[in-house]
Amino acid sequence: MPEFSLTATELLLTGATLVLSGVSYYMYRRSRAKVEHxxxxxxxxxxxxxxxxxxxTPGESLQYAVIExxxxxxxxxxxxxxxxxxxxxLQRFMLQEPCLQWASLSLKWDVIDRVVYxxxxxxPFVLVGSDETTVRVQEPFHxxxxxxxxxxxxxxxxxxxxxxxxxxxxxxxxxxxxLEIEKMxxxxxxxxxxxELIIDEDGTxxxxxxxxxxxxxxxxxxxSHVKEKALSSTFWxxxxxxxxxxxxxxxxxxxxxxxxxxxxxEQERREFERLMGEALNATGLKDGQDNQPDNTCVxxxxxxxxxxxxxxxxxxxxxRCYQALPQPRCPVCRQAIIRVVQLLTEVTS
Numbered sequence: 296m297p298e299f300s301l302t303a304t305e306l307l308l309t310g311a312t313l314v315l316s317g318v319s320y321y322m323y324r325r326s327r328a329k330v331e332h333x334x335x336x337x338x339x340x341x342x343x344x345x346x347x348x349x350x351x352t353p354g355e356s357l358q359y360a361v362i363e364x365x366x367x368x369x370x371x372x373x374x375x376x377x378x379x380x381x382x383x384x385l386q387r388f389m390l391q392e393p394c395l396q397w398a399s400l401s402l403k404w405d406v407i408d409r410v411v412y413x414x415x416x417x418x419p420f421v422l423v424g425s426d427e428t429t430v431r432v433q434e435p436f437h438x439x440x441x442x443x444x445x446x447x448x449x450x451x452x453x454x455x456x457x458x459x460x461x462x463x464x465x466x467x468x469x470x471x472x473x474l475e476i477e478k479m480x481x482x483x484x485x486x487x488x489x490x491e492l493i494i495d496e497d498g499t500x501x502x503x504x505x506x507x508x509x510x511x512x513x514x515x516x517x518x519s520h521v522k523e524k525a526l527s528s529t530f531w532x533x534x535x536x537x538x539x540x541x542x543x544x545x546x547x548x549x550x551x552x553x554x555x556x557x558x559x560x561e562q563e564r565r566e567f568e569r570l571m572g573e574a575l576n577a578t579g580l581k582d583g584q585d586n587q588p589d590n591t592c593v594x595x596x597x598x599x600x601x602x603x604x605x606x607x608x609x610x611x612x613x614x615r616c617y618q619a620l621p622q623p624r625c626p627v628c629r630q631a632i633i634r635v636v637q638l639l640t641e642v643t644s
Contacts, residue, residue: 299554305546312543319536326529332509333522336361336489341424341500349494357492359509361518362430362502364422366484369431373418376477377447383479384420385435387443389413391474397467404469411473422486422502431495432488433503435480435513440521442486442513443478450474487514487521563622564629592616593626603636610638 301309338361339345345362349355368384375381376388390412395404415436421429435442452472455463463469480486489512491505504511514521592598598613607630614637623632 299557301550305550308546309543309550312539312546316536316539316543319532319539323529323532323536326525326532329510330522330525330529332359333361333489333525335359338362338518339492341422341430342426342428345424345428345430345492346494346500349492349500355494358507359489359505360492361487361489362422362492363485363487363518364424364430366480366482366486367421367423367429368482369419369421371418372482373416373479375446375479381446381479382482383446384482385415385417385443385480387413387415387478389474389476389478391476393471393474395469395471408474420480420482422488428500430488430492430500430502432486432513433501437504438488438490438511438513440512440514442515443480444484444515445476446479446481447475447477484515487516487518488512489514489518489521560629563624567626567629594619601638603638604632605634605636606630607632 336359337357339348339357341362341364349357366384368382372382372384373386375383375386389410392409392411394407394409396407397403398405417435419431420435421431423429450472451474453470455470488502489510490502491507493501493503495501512521590600592600592613593611594616595613598615600610600612602612602614602617603610604612604617604625607625607628609625609627611625611627614635617632617635620626620632624630625632
């Protein structure tokens with residue numbers, strides 16, 4: 296059988312589906328582990344009983360727990376740069392430059408945001424419970440989740456001269472202006488925290504990043520919303536993995552079908568050669584003796600060859616035998632017969 300090989304498109308599709316399936320499955324497993332940690336995490340109120348619970352726990356720490364309290368600064372809180380009455384404990388200021396960048400592959404302008412400047416600052420803060428019990432939040436900027444609220448956002452549109460426009464077209468980057476953003480975690484905000492609860496050496500209750508590898512979470516929403524978001528993420532990663540896996544199976548099925556078709560064609564060719572050999576032996580055409588004219592039909596060995604098979608161009612059979620072929624394939628090269636031109640005169644090959 297002729298050597299079977301994958302086409303460049305098949306190799307590309309196979310590699311792409313394998314990579315995307317692997318990434319989707321990894322993210323699905325990671326997201327599912329996050330959901331499992333959240334399902335096992337106890338929801339604890341911030342009160343004096345929390346201290347006693349931590350003390351009674353081996354190691355004096357709760358590996359993964361959920362608390363909710365009101366944000367209160369330790370010392371003087373920070374003020375917004377734009378609203379002096381707005382007080383907070385976390386602040387992030389960003390200056391972005393939205394641009395249009397020419398994409399040579401898609402042949403269009405894509406919008407990108409370049410960060411020109413950013414600064415993050417904080418003051419120590421605690422979460423206050425119902426009986427004024429407090430839990431200090433450690434390293435909040437290391438936590439994931441949406442826990443900052445946008446307090447200021449303003450866009451400054453840039454003005455370009457004719458020379459600037461020419462330079463932008465040549466460079467492939469068109470600045471649109473500058474976007475000024477300030478986000479804060481305000482004092483008095485209700486914050487949900489998911490992490491490890493411990494008692495520091497000075498006796499302070501603290502929430503920190505878990506040491507067991509679970510995700511450290513802070514959110515302005517309640518815990519039910521946090522869990523719903525994690526479940527939604529898990530579903531979509533699982534769906535993406537299923538789609539990529541099905542696409543990979545479809546590519547492999549097509550490759551297998553093409554291999555089967557190639558093998559079937561080769562088997563038909565060999566069977567035809569065998570039958571031709573038997574026919575030649577039956578008519579005495581063997582041992583180098585050929586009693587038939589050169590232009591005799593290779594199928595019936597009786598009628599002259601009077602048709603051209605296209606597009607291979609072979610003149611090897613009579614028109615009646617062509618019509619009797621079980622499949623429209625050339626008896627010589629096995630290529631598909633697209634059309635036939637019947638000869639009106641006798642042709643010598």
